Amino acid sequence: MALSLFLLATIAFSSVTAQSPSSSSCASHTFSSSQLYGSCATLPHLGTTLHYNYTAAGNTVSVAFRAPSKGAGWVAWGLNPNGTGMVGTQAVVAFRHSNGSLVAYPTVLDSYAPSMAPADAAELGFPVSDVAAEYAKKGGEMVVYATVALPGKGSKFNHVWQQGSSVVNDVPAAHPTTGDNILSTGAIDFSK
Secondary structure, eight states: OHHHHHHHHHHHHHHHHHTOHHHHHHHTOOOTTOOOOSEEEEOSSTTOEEEEEEETTTTEEEEEEEEEOOTTOEEEEEEESSOSSSTTEEEEEEEEOTTSOEEEEEEEEOSSSOOOOOOOGGGOSSOEEEEEEEEETTTTEEEEEEEEEOSSSOSEEEEEEEEESOEETTEEOOOOSSTHHHHOEEEEETTO
16 A cells, blocks of 8 residues: 555656646747647756757758847857867857848857858858748747758767847847856757
């Protein structure tokens, strides 16, 4: 009898912890395009979330990166195949252009003061396609979409994500260099 009560309590506790608010909101998020993503991760800093579909046959990943919008700011997500930080990352950045439209494009972060300019295919270390962005009024967040042809043969990579509070002359300005902004890095295995 005591063992049965212990098992019942363990199952009840497991059910509560498996449905934490962050994982629930991650998995149940609805995109305006009705796109479905099989996997998602609530990232540990900046209130961001990454949704993705990994295709092992072509070693590609389609992503939707969600980040709270800071008015006239910008958001970015990217992969760093050779390091753990910002330098060496190939990112997809999005912001509201001065003409009011949303802009999204891949860029290369080649220093701690990158140009944040759009990169053409020759500058990219790996192909990025289907780049787009939207502003979700309901959640007050920017969503960046892209399909990435993953470099090499693996599915595990270092990734970085970021938010900046301003765009100057249609170029994302530097983000803060303290707090969560400098902690927004991690490892991800797209096959899981």
